[in-house]
Amino acid sequence: MSFLGWLIIGALAGWLAGKIVVGYGYGFVGNIVIGILGACVGGLILPKLGIVPESTGANFIAATLGAVILLFVLGLLRQR
Numbered sequence: 001m002s003f004l005g006w007l008i009i010g011a012l013a014g015w016l017a018g019k020i021v022v023g024y025g026y027g028f029v030g031n032i033v034i035g036i037l038g039a040c041v042g043g044l045i046l047p048k049l050g051i052v053p054e055s056t057g058a059n060f061i062a063a064t065l066g067a068v069i070l071l072f073v074l075g076l077l078r079q080r
Contacts (some may be wrong), residue, residue, distance in 0.1 A: 009056070009063050010036030016066035021075065034074070038067025045069075046076075 002063015015028070026034060042062035046053060053062045 002010050010039035013063035013067045021071040035041050035067040038070045039063035042066025
């Protein structure tokens, strides 16, 4: 997948993660950035678990999962 494709998928995943993890969001633009970073997190974590996303849909799920994890962790850290 191209770099632009990862940016688009990451942006959509960040938006969706902001809807899933209510209360830990960082606004529209912040959630998009979190989604792009979450795509990286998901891309690193899932292969270590033996799950290798090979399609665009699987990459979107991995990016959303990574963004949800990242939003949750950042939300917990922000509460301190």
